[in-house]
Amino acid sequence: MSCVIAGGGPAGAMLALLLARSGVEVTLLEKHADFLRDFRGDTIHPSTLQVLDELGLADEVLKLPHRKLYEPRLVTDTGEVRLTSLRTLPGPYNYIAFIPQWDFLSIVTSAAARYPGFRLLMRSEAYDLIREGGAVRGLRYRDESGEHEIRADLTVAADGRQSVLRERAGLVPQEFGAPMDVVWFRLPWREGDPEDTFLRVARGHMMVAINRVSYWQLAYMIPKGGFDRLVAAGADALRKPVAALLPFLGDRIGQLGGYDDVSVLTVVINRLRRWHRPGFLCIGDAAHAMSPVFGVGINLAIQDAVATANLLAGSLRSGAPIPESTLRLLQQRRMRPTKVTQAAQRVVQNLLIERALKRQFDPARLPRNLSRIPPLARLTARFFGYGVRPEHVATKRHDRAAGLGVKTWTTGVGGGDSVEYPRIL
Structure with a gap:
C-alpha cells in the first residue's frame, strides 16, 4: 500500500x-x-x-x-453591518x-x-x-x-x-485558547424568514444563523467552559436569548425541547x-x-x-x-x-467575541458598510474567498x-x- x-x-x-x-x-x-x-x-x-x-x-x-452567500454580514440591535462583498472576486465563484x-x-x-x-x-x-x-x-x-x-x-x-x-x-x-464554546441546534426554516446566513451580535450574546434550505443550523456562543452553567439554569436560559436575538424564530423556539437536542463544540485554536x-x-x-x-x-x-x-x-x-x-x-x-x-481569528475572538460576551463592547457602534472602504474591501474579500x-x-x-x-x-x-x-x- x-x-x-x-x-x-x-x-x-x-x-x-x-x-x-x-x-x-x-x-x-x-x-x-x-x-x-x-x-x-x-x-x-x-x-x-x-x-x-x-x-x-x-x-x-x-x-x-x-444557499449562496455573496455579502457576509453582521446584524446588531440597530441594524446590519456589511463586512465585505465577494461579488468583486474574479471568476464564477x-x-x-x-x-x-x-x-x-x-x-x-x-x-x-x-x-x-x-x-x-x-x-x-x-x-x-x-x-x-x-x-x-x-x-x-x-x-x-x-x-x-x-x-x-x-x-x-x-x-x-x-x-x-x-x-x-x-x-x-x-x-492558543479561545474565549467561547458553541452550542449547536436546529429549528425549522419557514417562508418569510431571512434568506442569508448571518452573524447576530448583541451585548452579552452572539450567534450564527446558517440557512440550510429546510432548517436553520444555529450556533449560540457561550463563554468558554460555560455549558454546565447553562444546563443548570434550565432550557429557558437558551430559549429566551435565542428568541430575543432572532424574533422570527419566536413561533418555533418551543420546539427546542432541552439540552438533549443540542451538541457542543469546544472551540480550540x-x-x-x-x-x-x-x-x-x-x-x-x-x-x-x-x-x-x-x-x-x-x-x-x-x-x-x-x-x-x-x-x-x-x-x-x-x-x-x-x-x-x-x-x-x-x-x-x-x-x-x-x-x-x-492570528486573524484570534483578533476577532479577542476584540469582538470576548468583549461582546462580557458586555464590554457595543456592536451598534460598528460602521454600517465596511465594504465601502476600497483597500479594506479588496483585502477582506480576498481573505474570505481565497485565504x-x-x-x-x-x-x-x-x-x-x-x-x-x-x-x-x-x-x-x-x-x-x-x-x-x-x-x-
Whole structure:
C-alpha cells in the first residue's frame, strides 16, 4: 500500500481522491458508519469551489440543495453591518456555498471510488502506528471484526483535532485558547424568514444563523467552559436569548425541547510545531485546529490536501522514497496560511467575541458598510474567498497504460502565489 489515511473528513477525503486520481494506491479509514455529523462545517469558499472545478466536481456539488452567500454580514440591535462583498472576486465563484458536509464528503469519496486504487473502510478506527527502523510504516485499526494492520509508504493523520495518531507519533500542538464554546441546534426554516446566513451580535450574546434550505443550523456562543452553567439554569436560559436575538424564530423556539437536542463544540485554536515524522504526516485539524471564525476550517484542510498531493503523488505512485525533508517542505508551504489565518481569528475572538460576551463592547457602534472602504474591501474579500495561499490541483489523472505522470503546473488563479511544482515521476 502506498498511502493510508486516517480520517474521512475534508482533508482525508480530498487527499484520498487526489492520490487515487493520480494512480496511487490509497486506503481511507473513517471510524463512523457515515458522514452525518451536524457540527461539521459546511462553508465551501471560492478557493474550494475552484479546486472542485479543477477536478470536474463543481457542477455535481452545486446541484445539491444549497444557499449562496455573496455579502457576509453582521446584524446588531440597530441594524446590519456589511463586512465585505465577494461579488468583486474574479471568476464564477464569487460566493460562499453552504452545503452540508456529509453531502460534500459523499460526493468526494464517490468520485475517489471511480479509481481502482482507492479503498474506503467505514467503521474503522485507527488507534496506533506501525514503526520499523525509526520510521512509521503504517497503522493499526479496529473494526467490528477485530484488530488489523495496514502497511504503507506514507501514513497520514487526518483524524481531527483530537487526533489519536498525532498523539502516538509524539506530536503535541501548541494551544492558543479561545474565549467561547458553541452550542449547536436546529429549528425549522419557514417562508418569510431571512434568506442569508448571518452573524447576530448583541451585548452579552452572539450567534450564527446558517440557512440550510429546510432548517436553520444555529450556533449560540457561550463563554468558554460555560455549558454546565447553562444546563443548570434550565432550557429557558437558551430559549429566551435565542428568541430575543432572532424574533422570527419566536413561533418555533418551543420546539427546542432541552439540552438533549443540542451538541457542543469546544472551540480550540492550536497548531503543531512539527507536522511530520519519517513516513508520517498530519494535515487538516490534526495539524492545526481552527476557530469557527470566518468558517474557513474545511477550506484550510482541503488546501492542505491539495498541496500534499501535488508534492507527493508522483513519488507515492512510483514507490520512490519520501524523505522527511520533503514532508518538511509541505509543512513550510502550509504553515504561513495557518499562522496568518489563526492570528486573524484570534483578533476577532479577542476584540469582538470576548468583549461582546462580557458586555464590554457595543456592536451598534460598528460602521454600517465596511465594504465601502476600497483597500479594506479588496483585502477582506480576498481573505474570505481565497485565504492566504490558495492551492490548485497540479496532479493529472493518471492512465497507467499511457504512463502519464504528475504535470508541472504554475498556480496563481484567484490571487495565489505563483509556484511551479516539480515534475515527480
